[in-house]
Amino acid sequence: MARVLLFVAVVVCSLLLLNGAHAAQEKNWVVIVAGSNGWYNYRHQADACHAYQIVHSHGIPDEQIVVMMYDDLAYDSNNPTPGILINKPNGPDVYNGVLKDYVGNDVTPENFLAVLRGDAEAVRGKGNGKVIHSGPDDHVFVYFTDHGAPGLLAFPNSELYVQDLDKTITQMYQQNQYKKMVIYIEACESGSMMVNLPPNVNVFSTTASNAYESSYACYYDYDRGTYLGDLYSVNWMEDSDQKDLSSETLQQQFTIVKEKTSGSSHVMQFGDLSIGEMKVIEFQGNNKVPAAAAASTVSTKPFEDAIPSPDVPLAILQRQLQKEENENLANTIRQKLHELVEIRQSMQQVVKKIAEMATYSEEQKTRILNGQSLLSQHACYEAAVVAFKNHCFNWNLPKDAASHVEGLPRTKLIRHVVPTPLLTTNCSTIILIRVNTFINQLFLDYHFYIVMNLCQKECYPFSCSIFCCFLRLIK
Template identity: 50%
Template sequence: MAAFHFALVLLTLLSLQFSEASRLSLFASTNDAQAANSTKWAVLVAGSNGYSNYRHQADVCHAYQILKRGGLKDENIIVFMYDDIANNTMNPRPGVIINSPNGSDVYAGVPKDYTGDYVTAANFYAVLLGNSSGLTGGSGKVVASKPGDKIFVYFTDHGGPGLLCMPNLPYIYANDFIQVLKTKHASGTYDEMVLYVEACESGSVFEGLLPEDLNIYVTTASNANESSWGTYCPGSLTPPPPEYNTCLGDLYSISWMEDSDVADLNTETLEEQYLKVKARTLNNNTVGSHVMQYGTQLISNETVSVYQGSGTLNSTSNTFQSISFMGVVEQRAADVYSMRKMYESSTLEAQQKIELLKEIKEITSHRAHLDSTIESIKGELLDQEYLKERAPGSVLVDDWDCLKSMIRTFEKYCGSLTQYGVKHTRTFANMCNNGVTMDAMDEASKGRCGSYSMGKWNPATVGYSA
């Protein structure tokens, strides 16, 4: 009887092992078949314009070269960039864009899918959703993905608490963006998605908002409360060639791209790349930012090649690539920093210098106006003694319509926030979170800005941020 029981147990164990092996084999076959029919998609977005924001379009062009070298097809790479840099009169190398001091041209061959007036939040959403009918202008390319496909999204620009900027208003707001991602997931038209996001306070776009079950993995250049940084800037420890008066790249962005240039993407995982980028972007705990992760973090166990392809290594990669200290400039200050360097340049004619100095003064004056006015309104409408601050990790605001209305009301009287002024979004969110009424905001804004001459920052002309 004992021998019979032993034989029965042994048979059961063997059956279980065979069953498990068969199950794994079945899944492996399914995964192999899915991988064979899977398409890699990429959406690359530079959310700014103007030569002083050179670095954002340079970042996107470099990203395109990595993906192209990795085997992605142009029909599956969709590029948003204003396209006013390569042939700008300020560009010392006409028709060429570089992303590092010793870098090669990254502009060559880049698809111009959505440029100029067509670089909008609405077009970005339509592209992600595969909604051709929702497009305005551009090439018409969308992410026409199917259930087994992988999607890589890279965004680089300015940002603020709860939003990402675009060169054409309105901006991308976190609640709208997350809803687009949820809708894309509900459509069942992708397997997994990876997002790399370069912007100030970029963590706030996902913190408390992005569910962990959408098969979406995100890394951001900064947490919810800090700036991101431009690099390869004139006058810094890692300067561009002397003829350049603007920053060539962004610290988080060049960190992941310069790694992708030289690493074996068939073996390096997304987690390993994240850790490298995190160390380099922290910039030796001096002037840097905290790279963050959100969403379905199990995806980070996959190799980078699943999303970026696996081409040959780039032998022309930048020689500065390391995790040593980088010279950086705060994102929101980088444009004026660049303009000042241009002004100091001996190559400009006298009249050009006069016009440039006038522009610098206008920009800095409007920024000072925004800072002082918002601080004054904050002091009046938010009782500091009873102010309720949200705990770290919490969503910025519950009522996003309230936030957008607060911003529109302020801009109506005080002028456009601009890509600089969005740093104050948290103040407007706190007003909503603490029950400040729209009437109170209207009265306070009108009282402080009723006589302010908005000039080119009049939202009736340039549009509202929200």
Template identity: 45%
Template sequence: MSAFKWIISGKGIQRTLTLAALFALLSLTAAARISPRNKGVNWAVLVAGSSGWSNYRHQSDICHAYHIMHDRGIPDERIIVMMYDDIANNLLNPYPGRIFNHPNGSDVYAGVPKDYTGKEITPALFLAVLQGDEEAVKGIGSGKVVKSGPDDRIFVHLDDHGAPGLLGFPHGELMADEFAAVVTSMHEAEKYKEMMIYIETCYSGSMFEELYPTSLKVYGLSASSPLESSWATYCDSLNGVCLGDEFSVNWMHDTEANDPTTETLKTQFENTKRLTKGSQVMQWGDTSIDAQVVATFFGPTSSAPKTYSTKRTQETSIPVHEVPLVMLERELKSATNEFEKKRKAKEITALIQRRAFVHETMQTIALVVTGDEKRAEEMMVKKDKQITNWSCYNPVVHAFSENCFNLGQSTYALTTVHTLLHLCEAGYSRGDIINSMNIVCNFLTIENAI
């Protein structure tokens, strides 16, 4: 049908637009005025905050997540990858230059942009990248930052070790309230339309608890509740490490098994929660966002669906803090000669002794602060205690990491940090707590108490 029609008036024959065609042309004109910025684009920030061969799974998860984002249409200039990059070419890697996130999977390391690596991986750098602070990253790594606007959506995936209200980096801790404060400032500056945050750590629920009101338009999933360990999986691999983490593997498998243009984020949450047996996957923030389809954050491109054995995932999972010990026990069991058996037995004994030392150190700190053995024991017991005294908790956590055990490298030390939370919430001053560390931790900071 022609967009024009002829009409006869006193002044002769005129040509005019039909009403439908007029609206169509007006829509096209309006669309032409909308810049690409206003249409909104997707950004992804993928962070593995650990280092070392035993933490293989964190970088493996992040590499896999990159391929999901890339394959679904988010260009590399809007995917920022932060990882230590000491796994693929590690001397212990039986498959040099390759990383696997599934026992029968393909290499997930190939093609991954290493935007920031090694000692560049710090909480400060992550927050600068997220906020689009190009000046702060000048001369560091790729220099890529999130240059988002009011119509953009940002997906953040953090994969690491954690404790109440914190996520460990190789050097430094990302505190939950500081992270939330940055997100709040981004919202106020209209740097995003919606943000989605997935966190794979122990106690990851505490990174969200009471920090993300619905007004911030942030939707989050945590691998665990604020009180429990997350679980590693595919821990039966031939290279002696766990290939992935249960929550991360499950949400990525779900993404690859379904059409992102039809599956909702709510369905992904429900599937991931159902499949994750070791810990309680939880939703946070503006949960109304889960009515949208997965493609809203992960990109619209569909690919051939992949299927995985969820039974194997569940049968090979281990609580994160038990991974080092379980792996050593397996190596002892599979040792083929007496020398190797004795060596592994000594390593197990040394690991248990290190853990006992961590526990005793924290217990002594609590005793010096409280002056009472019974009270100190009470501080050591895990409780359903929400963090309210951040002005005490943050500095004592940093002091413990700097003076006693590097929390980014010391998996087991993280399991005792709740004691510092309890001391702060019980009203003991941060000065007294930090002074007790100066008295008790009269040794060089221990970097790797696993």
């Protein structure tokens, strides 16, 4: 009998040791990305810094967190509090202690995907070279905030296309690089990045908007002259600040954020919805660490001044004009407003001209300009976007142009393939005003559908190639 009891004791102890070893190997990894730069985009890096503070305070060690942000704001000349960034009015400093793994020109789609894949060789000599080393028992939480358009997310100097993100997720799944993964995306048309996410790759995602609409900025700050946060983002982060994440589920957080964001954009969920029943702490924290003390519970209402992201440059100028008492400075602001409106109108004329030349009837043109369709011709779409960017308007020019152009139309033209040769004529021949001063972010966060609409069915019988994606612009 004694031997039996001894045997049972040994087995139990062995199992406990195995379970303990297994549990010790489980890790939570976090990747946080702010894809913009420039003062008028303040909110994106403030969002990212706030997200870092949440996961850090809830017990995820820095060696398991990767942060990518341009890091040009804390000591910007426009910052009335050098070295401090806030994510809501009178809020705490979210910049202090934040990781800076990849900054400046190292914030790229290629580095982001390499970080996810754990490809240290691909980021050798870039940033600090940190990647996540997630394994089959680990959870991964990804948060991205910036501008977007159908099928793409913006980075400071380039774009991440949905097919490249899909490929990376699939590769990670096939190579057992995670047990469960959660992705939160703040961007216009962010739903288009996840709408085809399969339910069988153990990924759950929520997005700030559906595939056809803008996301919203919020918390305008007169002292800083910019918006401090994005509505979807501050809603999930303020919820994480105040709730017990060991008891709240991802689905509950989604429901709260969706309700608080309603009336602005449609917060969406995709992928394996069963993951939504898991606790938030399983991705945004560490179960072994006591719940962090709630941040300030002072009631805030970010929805009160929420505004579509495309209208941020216009709204900033209008608010500056309202506050400005010096008539000379007020006239300067009025001139900037006038130029912004002129450029929007001119861009709309270019888009209309392209649509007229690319279609065969008024009905077809109207459908292209006003219709909604999901992206399917990915290769053609990317080629068309690149060609349009190279030959017409480059939305990644220096930050001094950014505040004037974000609201220009995202064209729908590339959604349907155009059966005509590659665009070669300089688009500035159609624009009679100083376009080159205002061509940063001109498509992103407005109506990029026209570009995508022309990259779908119309040209398919002619085959889809880079030479099929664009028409010539003639004076």
